[in-house]
Amino acid sequence: MIQKEFIGQLQEDNTLSPEAIDRLRSPDHKDFFSVYWELEFILYGGVMMICSGLGTLVYKNIDTIGHIAVLAFIAVLTVSGHIYCYKHNAPFSWKKTRSSNIIFDYVLMLSAACMLIFIGYLQYQYNVFGERYGLATFIPMVILFISAYFFDHIGVLSLAIINLATWAGIAVTPQKILQEGLWNEDRLIFTAVVLGLFLLAVGFLVKKKEFKAHFEFTYKNFGTHLLFIALLSGLIIYEKFYLIWFLPLAAFTYYMYRQSIREHSFYFMLILTLYGYGGASYVLIHSLSKIPGILPVMEYLTTIYSIASALMLVRFLIKMNKKLKKQ
Amino acid sequence: MTAHNKKELHHLWLHEQAAAACVQGRISAEEKAAIIKKYPAAFYTPNKIMRFGLFLLANFAISSAIGLSQMVLPSDKNENIISILLIVWGCIFIAIQEYNIRKHAHFRSGVDDALEWYIAGSLGIGILSLFKLSVSANAFVIGIITLLVALRYINALLAVLSLLAFSVSFYFEYTERLSFGIATIAYAFLIIFAAIVFLTVRSLSNFKTRFYTQCLEFLQATSLVAFYICGNFFVQFELMAELRNEPDEQAPVSAGWLFWILTYATPVIYTALGIIYKKGLFLRTGILLLIPAYMTYRFYFHYFPLEWEIFWLGLILFVAAYFLIRFLKGDRSGYTSRQIKESAGLKELQAMVLADTIAGNTPPHPITGGGSTGGGGATGNY
Numbered sequence: 082m083i084q085k086e087f088i089g090q091l092q093e094d095n096t097l098s099p100e101a102i103d104r105l106r107s108p109d110h111k112d113f114f115s116v117y118w119e120l121e122f123i124l125y126g127g128v129m130m131i132c133s134g135l136g137t138l139v140y141k142n143i144d145t146i147g148h149i150a151v152l153a154f155i156a157v158l159t160v161s162g163h164i165y166c167y168k169h170n171a172p173f174s175w176k177k178t179r180s181s182n183i184i185f186d187y188v189l190m191l192s193a194a195c196m197l198i199f200i201g202y203l204q205y206q207y208n209v210f211g212e213r214y215g216l217a218t219f220i221p222m223v224i225l226f227i228s229a230y231f232f233d234h235i236g237v238l239s240l241a242i243i244n245l246a247t248w249a250g251i252a253v254t255p256q257k258i259l260q261e262g263l264w265n266e267d268r269l270i271f272t273a274v275v276l277g278l279f280l281l282a283v284g285f286l287v288k289k290k291e292f293k294a295h296f297e298f299t300y301k302n303f304g305t306h307l308l309f310i311a312l313l314s315g316l317i318i319y320e321k322f323y324l325i326w327f328l329p330l331a332a333f334t335y336y337m338y339r340q341s342i343r344e345h346s347f348y349f350m351l352i353l354t355l356y357g358y359g360g361a362s363y364v365l366i367h368s369l370s371k372i373p374g375i376l377p378v379m380e381y382l383t384t385i386y387s388i389a390s391a392l393m394l395v396r397f398l399i400k401m402n403k404k405l406k407k408q
Numbered sequence: 409m410t411a412h413n414k415k416e417l418h419h420l421w422l423h424e425q426a427a428a429a430c431v432q433g434r435i436s437a438e439e440k441a442a443i444i445k446k447y448p449a450a451f452y453t454p455n456k457i458m459r460f461g462l463f464l465l466a467n468f469a470i471s472s473a474i475g476l477s478q479m480v481l482p483s484d485k486n487e488n489i490i491s492i493l494l495i496v497w498g499c500i501f502i503a504i505q506e507y508n509i510r511k512h513a514h515f516r517s518g519v520d521d522a523l524e525w526y527i528a529g530s531l532g533i534g535i536l537s538l539f540k541l542s543v544s545a546n547a548f549v550i551g552i553i554t555l556l557v558a559l560r561y562i563n564a565l566l567a568v569l570s571l572l573a574f575s576v577s578f579y580f581e582y583t584e585r586l587s588f589g590i591a592t593i594a595y596a597f598l599i600i601f602a603a604i605v606f607l608t609v610r611s612l613s614n615f616k617t618r619f620y621t622q623c624l625e626f627l628q629a630t631s632l633v634a635f636y637i638c639g640n641f642f643v644q645f646e647l648m649a650e651l652r653n654e655p656d657e658q659a660p661v662s663a664g665w666l667f668w669i670l671t672y673a674t675p676v677i678y679t680a681l682g683i684i685y686k687k688g689l690f691l692r693t694g695i696l697l698l699i700p701a702y703m704t705y706r707f708y709f710h711y712f713p714l715e716w717e718i719f720w721l722g723l724i725l726f727v728a729a730y731f732l733i734r735f736l737k738g739d740r741s742g743y744t745s746r747q748i749k750e751s752a753g754l755k756e757l758q759a760m761v762l763a764d765t766i767a768g769n770t771p772p773h774p775i776t777g778g779g780s781t782g783g784g785g786a787t788g789n790y
Contacts, residue, residue, distance in 0.1 A: 123728070
């Protein structure tokens with residue numbers, strides 16, 4: 082709410098022109114009130130509820146006639162949603178295209194989610210891909226990538242990347258990562274390293290070649306987290322060869338630091354600080370614990386290190402924040 | 409009362425007013441920039457991401473420091489020493505906070521947020537463990553400490569905690585001292601929270617309280633939700649009865665019909681007020697409270713299987729939003745469905761939650777043994 086004291090001060094100090102002051106005072110001016118976020122919330126809630134409801138409905142009706150009816154309904158939703166988006170889509174371009182409205186975004190998200198449910202159940206119930214289980218994730222992944230690029234949709238691109246990770250054998254949603262913690266299997270760690278590097282490379286390429294350059298953040302975001310978590314997992318799991326894992330972790334942290342400075346990214350600066358700190362602290366404490374006779378004072382040393390290092394990082398982040406702001 | 413520089417706070421308020429005027433289309437972006445340039449606010453206030461990181465690290469450093477001080481104490485220390493140590497820490501944190509504010513102009517920097525919580529926490533726990541008080545007195549002391557810290561450093565979350573602590577204290581005093589306390593506590597709270605909402609609405613347009621806008625908004629949101637909780641039928645007739653160890657029929661709240669009305673009418677009234685007076689807080693709270701209103705209905709009535717209800721409700725929400733967006737296409741009556749501010753990372757987050765939802769509702773794969781994202785039936789173990 083615009084207060085009269087605000088207008089009074091601007092007038093008194095001659096900050097704005099008399100016309101601007103009149104505009105501020107005008108009772109006839111129609112103040113805009115955006116309900117965008119409320120509508121986003123309702124639409125997203127709607128998509129989530131439809132997907133949850135449909136998912137459970139099919140599951141509960143497996144082996145009944147109702148099951149086929151529900152599956153047919155999901156197929157109709159998938160196809161009609163994509164047709165709607167096709168009709169309302171802006172002409173394709175490798176540059177960013179603005180969607181016509183938020184309905185478009187969520188119709189596409191709903192259709193993509195329905196497609197995933199549909200293909201998942203086709204495989205579960207009818208085993209359409211036979212023993213080639215990878216195909217059941219590979220085909221939706223390809224469709225999602227095409228859809229993300231064709232309709233220029235970051236949400237669908239994220240679903241496609243999540244599906245790509247699932248196809249490669251790792252779960253990358255926050256819930257799964259929080260539930261399972263760091264990876265503890267060779268195959269998972271190495272897959273995550275390769276996938277992380279691959280996503281970072283794709284992010285780099287889409288930006289350089291301008292193939293939807295604004296998708297870069299999404300690729301880079303997934304790639305960075307995957308690679309950091311994989312390197313930290315390797316550092317902790319392969320205790321004997323921890324330096325082999327620490328070196329790439331340090332190198333990657335430095336690379337991300339340079340990138341953050343260049344791109345003025347507060348977000349990547351923060352995550353590289355936290356992951357890098359985690360890795361460096363592990364190596365330091367692990368190395369200290371190997372010194373003979375240190376165990377009795379180890380508890381004190383660790384606590385003193387925690388205080389000193391956290392304070393140093395606070396100073397570092399404050400300095401970086403000022404540096405990034407200035408640029 | 410506040411430790412922060414009042415001139416800088418006033419400038420910050422001018423920035424907020426300019427931003428609001430710009431969103432409403434009353435001034436241009438250039439005019440807004442001119443205002444910000446003329447009235448600089450020399451606070452150290454990083455963006456939200458950095459603030460979060462600084463908050464985490466400061467928390468880590470402070471908790472480690474407290475831990476270290478406990479470690480150097482003799483192992484046979486008595487409880488009072490720990491209490492006094494915590495109070496000493498509280499005083500040290502106040503000194504650091506005051507220094508940071510004066511010397512480095514920290515304001516919502518993350519570091520000051522963490523210090524404020526530790527000031528309130530150390531002093532609160534220290535004092536409470538030193539003096540053995542009743543529950544209501546404990547809550548009252550916490551209310552006073554958090555209120556003072558909230559006022560001194562303008563901390564909205566501590567203001568909310570203060571309100572909740574005073575509410576707990578009031579609950580025990582009211583129900584224990586008055587013979588009709590249990591029967592009427594819900595009504596008393598309804599009146600109190602309605603009064604707080606009314607007062608915060610008034611105060612938010614008052615020039616004198618301009619430095620505490622965020623605190624007042626948080627208090628208003630809390631009071632709106634608390635009013636709903638007090639008027640919710642399920643809360644009064646199931647949860648409160650269970651807390652009192654009494655079956656439903658003996659629940660002291662007699663006017664069941666009133667609570668049924670409040671359960672469903674409150675979210676609708678909030679939403680309507682939000683639309684009529686263009687108050688975002690009322691509108692958002694009203695929409696969010698439709699969820700517990702539905703859950704209350706679902707607890708008592710089961711006309712259809714849950715999955716059918718969820719599916720149909722989702723479809724209704726989606727279709728309703730569709731028609732609302734079409735209706736608002738020409739920016740009718742000052743309302744618009746256009747996006748005013750960009751939101752980085754939201755779509756990625758939405759997709760991840762959606763992927764988790766699909767995974768949660770996917771039946772386990774016969775070979776791989778678990779639901780997963782992407783509907784393929786594979787998990788991390790696949």
